[in-house]
Amino acid sequence: MNREILIKTARTPALALLGLxxxxxxxxxxxxxxxxxxxxxxxxxxxxxxMAFTLMVxxxxxxxxTGLLRLAAATGFAWLAIMIGLMxxxxxxxxxxxxxx
Amino acid sequence: MNSxxxxxxxxxxxxxxxxxAGQQHATAQFGMWVFLATEVLFFGVLFAGYAVCRARDPExxxxxxxxxxxxxxxxxxxxxxxxxxxxxxxxxxxxxxxxRVVTAxxxxxxxxxxxxxxxxxxxxxxxxxxxxxxxxDFAQHGPHARGIELFFFLYYAxxxxxxxxxLVGVSVIGTMGxxxxxxxxxxxxxxxxxxxxxxxxxxxxxxxxxxxxxYLIGR
Numbered sequence: 001m002n003r004e005i006l007i008k009t010a011r012t013p014a015l016a017l018l019g020l021x022x023x024x025x026x027x028x029x030x031x032x033x034x035x036x037x038x039x040x041x042x043x044x045x046x047x048x049x050x051m052a053f054t055l056m057v058x059x060x061x062x063x064x065x066t067g068l069l070r071l072a073a074a075t076g077f078a079w080l081a082i083m084i085g086l087m088x089x090x091x092x093x094x095x096x097x098x099x100x101x
Numbered sequence: 102m103n104s105x106x107x108x109x110x111x112x113x114x115x116x117x118x119x120x121x122a123g124q125q126h127a128t129a130q131f132g133m134w135v136f137l138a139t140e141v142l143f144f145g146v147l148f149a150g151y152a153v154c155r156a157r158d159p160e161x162x163x164x165x166x167x168x169x170x171x172x173x174x175x176x177x178x179x180x181x182x183x184x185x186x187x188x189x190x191x192x193x194x195x196x197x198x199x200x201r202v203v204t205a206x207x208x209x210x211x212x213x214x215x216x217x218x219x220x221x222x223x224x225x226x227x228x229x230x231x232x233x234x235x236x237x238d239f240a241q242h243g244p245h246a247r248g249i250e251l252f253f254f255l256y257y258a259x260x261x262x263x264x265x266x267x268l269v270g271v272s273v274i275g276t277m278g279x280x281x282x283x284x285x286x287x288x289x290x291x292x293x294x295x296x297x298x299x300x301x302x303x304x305x306x307x308x309x310x311x312x313x314x315x316y317l318i319g320r
Contacts, residue, residue: 001199009193017186021179024312028175031317037163044313051309059189060302066127069134076138080145087149091156 016058023051105289114290126292133296137303140266144307147259151314154251161248163319168233168249169256173224174316177217181305184213188274192298198288200281207278210301214271221264228253256315263311266304273297 027047030040057063062070106121119125155162191206225234232240235253277297280286286294 001202002197005194005197005199009197010190013186013189013193016189017182020182020185024175024178024182027313028171028317031171031313031320037159037318041318044317045310048310048313052306055185055302055306055309059185060299061192065130068131072131072134072138075135076141076145079138080141080148083142083145084149084152088152088156091153 012058016054019054020051023047023054027051109290122290122292126295129292129296130299133299137299140303144259144262147255147262148310148314151255151259154248154255158245158248158251161245162252164245165249165252165256166315166317166319168228168231168253169316170224170227171316171320173220174312177220178308178312180213180217180220181308184210184217185302185305187213188298188301192291192295195281195286195291195294196288200284200287203294204278204282207274207281211271211275211278214267214274217267218264218271221260259311260315263304263307266307270297270301270304274301 027044030044030047033040035043056073060073062073065073106115109115109122115122115125119128187206187210191203191210194206195203228234229238232238233253235250235257239250239253241249274297277286277294280293
């Protein structure tokens, strides 16, 4: 294989892989870090979103996709955020009303 | 109509409603992304269930997670990330008609997927030995026993659905390898491989979220 082609095609996945493995290692290491559970969860989820973003942009080629494709990619996550957001809002704010009898 | 389009149409690779391969490729990619959005929602319902159940009994989820094997989960995550890189490399390389290398990369990707499934099977067998198999052999005691059972119910539901997706992905990637080897997919007609790659990456993304929520809490 031509060296130029190899560099051109392998550079992005190789760099993305290194970044993703580093984030995975940080996330795994955080499990043993002496920080509060809630804060730890927030940091872990932030790293997860960072990993998903890296994968979508560089491996799923969203960085050179059309606006329509980017919109379609964002739609699933937007609906998911709405679903989980509304559900948890209801769950955490609902006041149980005992039956009158 | 240029010669490439005419050739692809003659081989039956461009459907009649499309003007050319580029238009068909763009349409197929858009359709795939919409499908992936429905997959995100499919797993999203399970993640939403996880959020509510964990909010009801957070202590039980921390205790339940301590029974999972973090080494297995981390290695499986690494395997899927590596497989995402190999499939991306294959998708990039197909444009240069490097048939042998692309076939080898797809074979490696499928093999990594099979390794993931084998490791997960070993994990399940360990959990069976520890009497953690909900509905089959579950023996946990104490005030959080019901909550731990709920954690493991979600753990099996989510990881089994995910493994099913990996299995489908392995089959699809394997098929792509055969098609590339037979020159059915090559530069000028890469759509099936690009779509298969997108599906494989989604499987990876789901595990990126499953791993910390199932294995890394309560350590």
